[in-house]
Amino acid sequence: MVEVYVPRMESTTSDDVGILEWYVTVGDVVAEGQPLCAIETDKVNVDLPSPEAGTVREILVEEGADVAIGTVVLLLDE
Secondary structure, eight states: OEEEEOOOOTTOOOSEEEEEEESOOTTOEEOTTOEEEEEEOSSOEEEEEOSSOEEEEEEOSOTTOEEETTOEEEEEEO
């Protein structure tokens, strides 16, 4: 299992981000680097890429939620 977390980005000074939209659902097969969701920082909106290829096991954070940098937001099965 792979934990996908919100990384700290050079373009932000905030300690939290908003989950704007999920592009995937449970059961989807994703490629490494594929955008999983849109996140909003204090300065920009960016896509969160998948760190590895796999199948979406569980989405842990709902759209519209604010989460701290480092929070696990999605689980992938390898």
